Amino acid sequence: MMSNTLTMARPRDFDSETWLQRLVISLGVLFLLLALLAPLLTMLVKSLQNGAGEFIGLQNFIAYFDNPALTRSILNSIKVALWTTFIVVSIAFVFAYALTRSGMAGKKTFRLITMLPLFAPSLLPALSMIYLFGNQGILKDWLPVESIYGPVGIVIGLSFWAFPHALMILITAFSNSDARLYEAAKSMKTPPWRVFLTVTLPSVRYGLINTIFVIFTLTITDFGVAKVIGGQYNVLATDIYKQVVGQQNFQMGAVVSVVLLLPALISFAVERRVQRRQSALLTSRAVPLQPQKSPLRDSLLTLFCALVCGFLLLVIGMAVYASFITFWPYNMELSLNNYRFDMMDGGGWASYFNSLQMSAWTAVIGTAVVFLVAYMNEKIKLMPFARRLLQLLAMLPMAVPGIVLGLAYIFFFNHPDNPMNGIYGTMAILVLNTVVHFYTVCHLTATTSLKQIDNEFEAVSASLKVPFYTTLRRVTLPLALPSVLDISVYLFVNAMTTVSAVVFLYSSDTTLASVAVMHMDEAGDIAPAAAMAVLLMLTSLVAKGLHWMISHQILQRTQRWRQR
DSSP: OHHHOOOOOOOOHHHHHHHHHHHHHHHHHHHHIIIHHHHHHHHHHHHTTTTTOOOOOHHHHHHHOHHHHHHHHHHHHHHHHHHHHHHHHHHHHHHHHHHHOOSSSHHHHHHHHHHHGGSSSSSHHHHHHHHHHHHTTTTGGGGGSOOOOOHHHHHHHHHHHHHHHHHHHHHHHHOOOOHHHHHHHHTTOOOOHHHIIIIIITHHHHHHHHHHHHHHHHHHSOOOOHHHHOTTTOHHHHHIIIIIIIIIOOOHHHHHHHHHHHHHHHHHHHHHHHHHOOOOOOOOOOOEEEEEEEHHHHHHHHHHHHHHHHHHHHHHHHHEEEEEEETTEEEEEESGGGGGGSSOOOOOOOOHHHHHHHHHHHHHHHHHHHHHHHHHHHHHHHOOHHHHHHHHHHHHGSOOOOHHHHHHHHOOOOOHTTTGGTTTTSSHHHHHHHHHTTTTHHHHHHHHHHHHSOOOOOOOOTTTOOOHHHHHHIIHHHHHHHHHHHHHHHHHHHHHHHHHHTTTTTTTSSSOHHHHHHHHTTTHHHHHHHHHHHHHHHHHHHHHHHHHHHHHHHHHHHOGGOOO
């Protein structure tokens, strides 16, 4: 009798856990549908309506393409993105080669310096360009063109900001090489230039192609640099801002957003297709490549890396120096006047503390949501269609420009018939928007980590009737803890420095420091704007340092099994 009772109880236990798993997967899909797809569809509908909300078809798009000033922005955006991509990828290619294939000294120092732009808002290099090459810049005479305000300034600022993103991808590509190929080429007395063309370049081609599309997408959709130093040179991202904020023309803003979304989506789709075609470069018999010393080559590469790092330090150093100047260029004494933010436009110190609060919530909530959704998608084999849809939706945010997502949130969450209308203008919508904006990278990080954990853990737990959430808490989470910590600091840093995604969503009570930088620049308070940008960079660096120390202590206790 007891045996029959247990046998009858097992299906109910199993059904209960299965129901919970289905619920979590469904909630993950619902979250991305409501927080990403629904706002984008609402924006698309808005672009097909007039000011009264009546459907007018493609008339807004026809009016847009009939306006030469607006359509010129398309060519301007593509031109700036292509030039920036060419410059950044070329420099990053040589730099990555130097770090991975040469015997030069100081590699760690060079690598650390190249990471600094990741912690600065995109507004910082634009502000620094003004002090370096502006009308009263200290290096104005060095500028080969008439003015820094325009495409030249945008390209230089974007190159500074996008460089570390390209470098990280290319370093990974160069690191995956088989030394046996080079040994075979050497034994056949193949000239170095031919080895480069036939061995080195093919081995990194997929990484190189991915880098090109990633940088093109980042630069064609950026808002901050063009807003500060673009002058009268309009691009699509600034057109959206001008249509919405300057002219209150939300329909035309939606049209420009759709136009900006198309090249980003195409670039993303091509990049994903290329990535799927990538084959394994390293086999189980591969031999790691050890860089060989070459005095002449190493000296030239060291000089090249020093010049690149010197430029990065010059841009950052100029912003830091200008933030302490009393009144440029008439009173060059150092003071803290520019850090008296309560005396400036933009929200004062309250905006900085709002950014801290928003970043902290984004890191906590975003990390929990991303990891749980990735776990359900990767480790739970129920509802295959829902999990495929979940994976597709998780990839989509990477192709959506931040300013487009922000405008879409206005149309969706500010609609009076939306039951979630109450979060508009609050800290909650800023956190939600930021989590979704940076969702893809975090999801890929969590998924990669989970793929490295054997599915046998879940199989054994299921055979022992251990609930999946217990396995997640006691086994999977401790194993994936390094990736979880990386996701949290990634979200925090990006939430501190983002501007495009939140520029439409803040209220008087939730102004953010990154947006305050833009408003201070608009008001002519360039030095205080530089000071706030520097403060954001320092905060991000401190957060990264604390993350490293805390992670080191936690991992020493929880990851001892990794040490032999």
